[in-house]
Amino acid sequence: MTARTSTLCVALAALLAASPALADDNSVTIGMILPMTGPSASTGKQEKAGAELYLQQHGDTVAGKTIVLAVKDDTGAADVTKRLAQDLVANDHAAALMGFGLTPLALAAAPIATEAKVPEIVTAAATASITEKSPFIVRTSFTLPQASAPMAQWALNNGVKKVVTIVTDYGPGVDAEKWFGETFEKGGGTIVERIRAPLKNPDFAPFLQRVADDKPDAVFVFVPSGFGSVFMKQFVERGLDKAGVKLIGTGDVTDDDQLADIGDAALGAVTAHHYSAAHDSPENKAFVAAFEKANAGMRPNFMAVAAYDGMDLVYRALEKTKGDASGPALLAAMKGMSWTSPRGPVSIDPETRDIVQNIYVRKVEKTDGALYNVEFATIPDVKDPYKAGKH
């Protein structure tokens, strides 16, 4: 113990007192909690860029209110997410919380959303059950059942009879496995083997060997955003593509953010997802062009578009409430909202608060020298089948 300690205490106290500048009456703070560092940093980067692009395009004023976007890094740790959510609600008087890179992070904030009556807009985490954890959770990303069930339907219609599924062993992966498997078996297909790979160990080689031994028609895969390139490379290294095993999955594995890194190994992979940077619509062309201009060297992926739409949802809700930023009013305005997103027509299901959107079946192709998920079939207005089954 030295005098240094007391000097430090004074300095710390000053920092503590100085930290959050309180927003004035006319401003509406949106607290965006994302993993900006750590293994899921790519998600955070895309989400932040998407939200900031929206602000840049639409200005920070809506319905007479000034929007303040406060981005916080939770490093992917649930207890930090929770603390940041508490801070944002209690100190910054955030009118809405947004972001949440992984399922446990979205769940961590749920009790705060409920208790403080603040909408929690999930723009990333995709386990189906998340929206049930608080009546204040709204989602603009997607759910795994939403993408997996249509994928199974497509496989059935295209002569695929035997499938091995490989998913990452956590909430979303289990969802993907369950909904692909059930839909596929109900339609007369056979799941030869269900493989779950640990989340922390992104080495798929031993699992892919098992796939090779099973000799299926196709392998269905889900890996979290950011893990796709490892999987695809090992898939080709094992020679599974040459053995005639089709690669199908949810769009996470051919993530737009990583497609260039994966390279030609990805060619021919068929996936079902809600967004591709190659989606053919004027809204998307404008979105992609603006995004690439604002973020040199980056291509927007489904995370970016979900954050962009999250901001859009807040703006539209504020317009509808004429600037009333209280939680219940915003939530009521968000329920049933429908608009045209870069990904196509979307709406918020008033009953489940989850997003209703088109699911596209895409194939990785080379257009203009770059790899893209090129959409070739559309399943319109897909509700999350997990919750639809309950109602």
Place this chain on the structure above:
Amino acid sequence: MSGASSAVARRIEAHLARRRRWRAIEIVFWLAALGTILAFPSRAALINEIVIAGLFALSLDLILGLAGIVSLGQAAFLGVGAYAAAILASKDLGDPTLGLAVGALAAGALGFVTAPLLLRGADLARLMVTLGVSLMLGELANRSAWLTGGADGLNFSMSPVLGLFPIGFTGQRNAALYSFVVLFVLFALARRLRQSPFGLALAAIRENRLRAGALGIATGWRIVAIYTVSAAYAGAAGALLAQTTQIVSLDLFDFHRSADGLLMLIIGGAGYLYGGIIGAAMFIVLRDVISAATPEYWEFWIGLLLVALVLVGRERLRDIVLSRAALVWPKAAGRGAA
């Protein structure tokens, strides 16, 4: 002959008694810490995080600072303590104080069981062993999803402390005070431990284990004992973290938790017990301020600060502060480092 040795014993006893006394500056430190919680209710959640991280860094100081044992796996005990408290709470079993005790005991038991692994081999082997234990436990928690919630984590609600003080979203200051009281009690215990004959024996082991053994100190048992205590401290930190945030997830076992704890301890200085707490406060407040300004690149600035700290040397920084302090408050500065 016996007169001379008893005179030496008396002198040693007097010396120890003197060291046991709380200095004015220490009392000021704890009052200031308490005052901070009371003065900034809106920052209670952040302060709570600091207090818990401080306790975690203190647990590292017990092994690194007192006994010279390096570990990269302290997160194992943080995780075990947190999950024990969380599972108890999710089954609606008892008061937070019970969960705290169970968390600390569970982690302590694990520390006791794994401590013999540390007795063989040198620093590098210890780093690997401790790291390996935390990796194994993380995977175990992942596999036991029926109990731990697996990768989705475990959400639960907490009953009020002693049935009186709610520590949820509406009781953030209570939570910070609860953690603070626990930190203080455990700190006082650790302080007493450091100045006991046991603490002196540890210091001998730290300086030269071979020689300490030759002096008749049972080095193996002492290492097992301090490692167990340290594990229990980390478990208590984990239990507090679980109870005050009411969520646990697998990242509790992550390597970065151990590394951050070590960082905090190094920033604050190992060996005098306050280092971990001061380091935790500096690390977390700086992270909060810098990451609010630049959420992507805050790690760069923390890294830069660390490099600067090591290059300039903490001693020189302290000398600068002390020489300044001596101008305004000669007496306090004169007392020097504990």
